Amino acid sequence: MKLMKRLYIILIVLLSSMLLLLDSCTQKKMVIGVSQCCSGVWREKVNNEIRLAQYQYKNVDLLFTTAENDGQRQARQIDSMIARKVDLIVVAPDNVNDVTPAIERAYRAHIPVILFDRKVKTTHYTASIGGDNVEAGREVARFLASKLDGKGTVVEITGLKDASPVIERHRGFHEVMKNYPGIKVVTLESNWKMERAQELLKQYLDKGGHADGVFGHSDLGAIGAFLEAERRGIDKQILIVGIDGLPGEWEGVDRVKRGQFAASYVYPTQGEKIMGLAMNILQGKPYKKNNVMKSFLATQENCDAIALQYQDLEAKMKNLDQISDSLDSYSEVSRIQKWMIIVAIVIVLVLLFVIYYIYKVYRKKLQKQKAVARGFIExxxxxxxxxxxxxxxxxxxxxxxxxxxxxxxxxxxxxxxxxxxxxxxxxxxxxxxxxxxxxxxxxxxxxxxxxxxxxxxxxxxxxxxxxxxxxxxxxxxxxxxxxxxxxxxxxxxxxxxxxxxxxx
Known part of the structure; x- marks a missing residue:
């Protein structure tokens, strides 16, 4: 009987340990889908910041997709996330027409939706976060108007016309430019691509057009304009301003420093804030529905300081990335070890069951033998x-x-x-x-x-x-x-x- 009691105690301990390990190994992970409208350095920077912020939270997986400026494709990607039953979707909509119905479908499926960077034609979303595109347009307009002394011609090169940043930047830009009748604004509708921006400016100048300044709705558009101006040898005569202000060689801030751009509006990424907002929603914590991230212009006066800050931030991000890789490796090893322990416990439990079964069979056999011997002897x-x-x-x-x-x-x-x-x-x-x-x-x-x-x-x-x-x-x-x-x-x-x- 003592043996049986010990076996029962061992079984209870092993089963409890296995259940605890199984719980730690099989805890349901929250999945956050990130639907980007397009790829590019700015989008990748956002994604990397979200990835790094992920390590502050346990049991969170990220699912990234990019639509490459195809609204219908993005709608299908969002529908796929809905079918997969992700816990939350972060969306940077390609345009307000194609993507809005998919966002409404996600909202009706009780999946929280965060609009990032861009807007849509619906109130059926959980929260929004991003820069103030109207203010970005205003800031660029004020800068160019000041540098041109309120006189001249400015060429505005947009992104895709149905994208909310284009609509809002255009509105903010013209809102300020109305106050400067001496400045003529020519708007060229582009598609965010550098090559298209260069081609549009070429066609405009070939037709006898003139430009004292260029406002690119993105740094890629501004780069396209610079390349065409440089090809014509007039790059020193045109004030070129873009939006993005990304770090890195030949990106927005670096081109300001080199004198190719007059300025670049630093459009905020701050993926860690997106992740924080998402987790507040998922964890039932208080959050603001509309979150605006402030920013500023990178100019000749402050570009060195901005570049140093970016370098310092990049170094820290690399360290964090290395730490996160180490954590991933450790977590994987830990997960494998936990499963190995579970397998070992299962094997021990099977062996204990076999021992118990053999013991029961032997004991029953012994009882029968004793009964025969007792009857025989008595x-x-x-x-x-x-x-x-x-x-x-x-x-x-x-x-x-x-x-x-x-x-x-x-x-x-x-x-x-x-x-x-x-x-x-x-x-x-x-x-x-x-x-x-x-x-x-x-x-x-x-x-x-x-x-x-x-x-x-x-x-x-x-x-x-x-x-x-x-x-x-x-x-x-x-x-x-x-x-x-x-x-x-x-x-x-x-x-x-x-x-x-x-x-x-």
Whole structure:
């Protein structure tokens, strides 16, 4: 019983440990989908910042897609996220027409939606975050108007016309330019691509157009304009301003520093704020519905300081990226180790079950053997009931074996070889067969049966110790007394005296 209690305790401990490990290995991860309207350095910077911010939170997976300026494709990607049942979707919509229905479908499916950088024609979203595009247009207009002293021609090169940043930047730009009647604004509708911006400016200038300044709705548009102006040798005569203000060689801030741009509006990425807003929503914490990130112009006066800040930030991000890679490796190793422990526990549990099963089978077999041996030794009527679990041939054998012992019980010189011969078995065969059915050897059964018979004779007759000893097959009374005491815990003479006192 002690063994069984220990086994139960071990099983409970192992099962508890396995359940805890399984819980840690199989905890449901929240999935945040990030649907970008296009690729590019600015978008990749946002994605990297979101990835790094992810490591502040446990059990969060990110799913990134990009539509490459295809609104219908982006709608399909959002629908795929809905079908996958992601926990939240961050969307930078390609345009207000194609993507709005998909966002509404996500909202109706009770999936929180964060609009990032861009807007759509619906109120069915959870929150929005991004820069102030109207203010960006205003800031660029004020800068160019100041640098041109309120006179000249400015060429505005937009992005895709249905994109909300284009609509808002255009509105903010013209809102300020209305105050400067001496400045003429020419708007060229582009598609965010550098090559298209260069081609549009080329066509405009080839037709006799003039430009004192250029406002590119993105730095790529501004670069396209610079390349065309440089090709014509008029790049020093035109003030070029873009929007993005990205770090890195030949990006917006670097071109301001090199004198190719007059300025670049630093449009904020701040992926960590997007991630923070997403987690506040998912964790049921307070959050603002509309979140505006402020920014500024990078100019010749501040571009060195901005570049140093970017370099410092880039170095820190690289360190964080290395740390995050190490954490990923550690987490993977930890996860594998946990599963290995679980597998080991399962194996141990299986082994314990096998041991328990074998123990139960052995114990049941032992109980049956004891029952057969007890009935055999005590020689009571009806003892054959103890043999019911045996097949017919084994019952017949045990019945014959008992009769042979009873016939030869008084023969002190009887040997197992002789008994086996009478049973038509060798000594080894007899030993194995009797041991298998009773758990005792033939010699042990014979001795215990003799002692049991002696017990009855001492209890029910007046025969002397020597007479009883001889009748049950013990040649030496002293050896009989020793065996009797070992079996019943009392010498035969003391047992006889106890029985006599009881009769009185």
């Amino acid at each position: 020689n009571k009527e009806g003892w054959a009931a103890e043999l019911n679990h045996l097949d017919e041939s084994d019952r017949y054998f045990m019945d014959r074996f008992k009769k042979k012992i009873l016939e030869n019980m008084g023969n002190a010189d009887m040997k197992m070889d002789d008994l086996g011969a009478q049973m038509q078995l060798s000594k080894v065969q007899l030993y194995r067969k009797v041991k298998a059915m009773t758990g005792k050897t033939p010699a042990e059964l014979l001795k215990e049966m003799r002692l049991q018979r002696a017990y009855t004779l001492l209890q029910q007759t007046d025969k002397t110790i020597s007479e009883v000893s001889a009748e049950v097959g013990f040649a030496l009374p002293g050896y009989f007394s020793s065996c009797f005491k070992k079996q019943f815990g009392v010498l035969p003479t003391d047992f006889r005296n106890e029985q006599a006192s009881k009769k009185k």
